[in-house]
Amino acid sequence: MKNFEKAMVGLDLTEMDEILIPKISAVSGILGIQKIYFIHVSKDLSLPEEVKKNFPDLVAPADEAIKSEIKSLLASSNFPKNIEIEIVVEEGNPMSTVLRWAKIKDVDLMIMGRKKVLEGSGSLAKSLAQKAPCSVMFIPELVNIKIPERILVPMDFSAHSHFTFQFAEKAAEEFNSTIFGLHLYEVPSGYYKTGKSFDEFAEIMKSHAKNDYEKFLEKYAHNPFECMFVLNDSGNEGRFIIDKANELNIDLILMGSRGRTSSAAVLLGSIAEKLVQANNEVPMLIFKKKGETMSFFDALMKI
DSSP states (O other), rough: OOGEEEEEEEEOOOOHHHHHHHHHHHHHHHHTTOOOEEEEEEEEOOOOOOHHHHOTTOOSSSSHHHHHHHHHHHHOOOOOOOOOEEEEESSSSSHHHHHHHHTTOOSEEEEEOOOOOOOOHHHHHHHHHHHHHHHEEETTTTTOOOOSEEEEEEESSHHHHHHHHHHHHHHHHHEEEEEEEEEOOOOOTGGGGGGOHHHHHHHHHHHHHHHHHHHHHHHHHHHOOOOOEEEOOOSHHHHHHHHHHHHTTEEEEEEOOSSSSSTTSSSHHHHHHHHHHHHHOEEEEEEHHHHGGGGGGHHTTOO
């Protein structure tokens, strides 16, 4: 896909890299990626003097040794020959360093692995999803990558839902995929003051959501699509969406990012943040409008 010509992949030099790299090889062809930057950031690349004395043969700089290790991992994966690969090894704060290189290389997509069985909190991946100046894709540890046949798009029928759905339509056309819209509605806590029962007010909220769907189609000239209107009374939207995705055998969750300002869709909305926090089971793409996010980058770096 033309949206993602340049991608950046974060590696942590753990067993996850051996799992992630073959998946990147598979997804690169699907997304039409032309260049991939593999980046590893270490807080300290220097060797202690004691180690240098005891192991004088360790003459190669640590960054070169790490690059060599990454190259050997890449060599065992069958990347398409037309894809250019560059390895970046840096010292510093992982968050700010990766974000800085994403800006320097002007990447269109950042790809992160999500651990499920292997140890790791995934906190860096979650933070990068929030602050990245481009779209972010999460590839779970235990999932096989394939062309997405079923795409789930959580939506609220806003302008940013329109932008995300436009991208979903392009993806569906290219991959011959089926799009499933998902709108979660809730019953307000003060419903009882209206004299209606919970079930009665749930039906009112569902009817209101369906009206919003019809207005969404009319306003943005979208063709009708299958949209599920689901009452969420669990309070955990992220977990709820994942369970629904598993139930529907979804291959990809596609969700847009909502900015805190009108000028840049950089930070995630609350539901997207909860989804990123909870999801290590279903491949997910957080789609951002790159041209807008880059201008807001410096402000993000200070958050």
